[in-house]
Amino acid sequence: MKRKLEISELIFKIISYLFLTVFAISCLYPFVYAISASMSGRSAVEYSQVVLFPKETQFEAFKVMFSDNLFWNAYSNTLFLTFYGTLWALGVALLGAYALSKKRLLFRKGFNFFLVFTMWFSAGIVPQYLNYLNTQKVFNAVGIMDDKWLVVIAMGMAAMNIILLRNAFEGVPSEIEEAAIVDGATEFQILSKVYIPMCKSTIATVALFFGISRWNGYYWARQMISNPSERPLQVFIRLKLEEYQDPEQMAGWNKSYASDSIIYALIVCSVIPILVIYPFIQKYFAKGVNMGGVKE
């Protein structure tokens, strides 16, 4: 009896290791391949001789890309959108979530519903686009001609993140707040001196959610930003890919590296910053998922 037990467990264990190893390799391999292909010579890439390590190593693709002003523009635009976008969204979310976490707030249920309803029903792309066009007109009338600000302020707010923050704030014991009130603290002081320090890790997680979605944002940035020098990196990558897929544009390709290498080099450059900070932020992400339970 005992031995049979061990065999079934052993088999399961072996399957687990096997499956996870294959899965982990499949997750890592495309990035390794991208790095190798971006540094390999033309014939090696075009005839798919690159499997794991670079062949006929060249750095021309990177050099050409680094000498492209639009690439650096795209990079700085992405940094701009990520920084100000996260700051704006987090600020709005913190204030709103704090107010919503207070039981004494009038019409609290109504405000909550106002948020949650946007998770149930969204207007869709076309009405959103038309609405952004209106916003753009208003922004331009006020004198903000830079479409980046439109993307920062109008896009990327998520009800889910506010609810995460609200739940965290609700978990803070009310005695601490009462003590602060006795000491004469105003709402803003209570928020900044009590709640924010006590919910640091949740706030970090939510900030990360906002940041990643800003860094990765593509669709609306492409739709709303018309000036080529204001485009973020994701849009830049996509346009390069479309250019590359156009046979007419690629007909006269006579460089020493394959046209694919440019695309792979772009992928590598856009992924590297995330890979660098990934080990530090990974634990917050794991945390965020587990906080995801929504209640009302």
Added chain:
Amino acid sequence: MKKQLASDYLIYDEASGIYKEDAEQAVRDDVEKHQWLNVVGIIARDWRLYIMLVPMLLVFLFWRYFPMYELLGCFKVQDEVKTVANQFYLGFSNFKLLLSGSTTLSMDFWRAMRNTFLLSFYGLCFGFPMPIIVALFFNEIRSNIARSVYQVLTYLPKFMSTVVMTTLVTMLVKQGSLTTSMGILSQLFVKLGLISAEVGNAGLLNAPNFFRAIYQISGIWEGAGYDSIVFFAAIIAISPTSYEAAQIDGAGKMAQMRYVVLPSILSTIVIMLISRIGSLLNVGYEKVLLLYNQNTYVTADVVSTFAQRYAFDGGLKGLASAAEMMNNVVGMLLVISANTIARKASNVSLY
């Protein structure tokens, strides 16, 4: 008697023969009379709290609720100059046009509806169980270091943007030509006998038959590791004594799964399932948009991409809004019903 006339709050008590004050009525009337004064008073006393709400409310009003107002354009005559409020009322003719089933446009719409449903449904069938299985496998790995390595690697694709992910997919299954060979993943598939060399050479993304598979597999590749976190957290919360008890009773690995693990993580599964069903019609349009092309509209075109193509390329904004309206209303009904059923059946609810 005089006193009774002066006040409505005194009632004559027959038994004792004296006037009594009706305290409850007094309070009720007082509240009624001063209700709105009270609201103003409460808000004035706590004005800082309400000021904090304002930015959030404005953001949601302007960029979540105004689009819903804009959506009403689907009932109106399309007009480039007038705003939605001033456009002429048209009624349901946009909807009739879409649903009629006889025109090309209507057939495109039905195709998009079908694709939307199928992509989500396959996602539910194949994409949903995967993270649970991965979590079960993670649980088998006792060494913390090894497990961390596996976790870090399998979460990785989730951090890539949709653009980077789709670009990678596009490159890995790209078409071949006389001077270049096909993408490395296509080559692998040809070697394994999954696809023919012709299909590989024509580009896997140009083959309508493979779009759904590519969509689902890339989705699993992207999310299975990361989405397993929730289930894994539920599994490691199971007390080791439960396993021991089952082992003493002679339960093998499968029996332990069936009688120990599954019941313990059932509520987590239900919650995740509800949220999944809730977003059943919210297909990631960005991903479809980045992966599909004219050759694969047959299987790839979903309502969002249909709508944005007709609106931005064809100029039919009213029709496109009508299409999205239908999609989103059905989606909302799904969320609400999934939630209600779950609440009734298991006392677990999401909202």
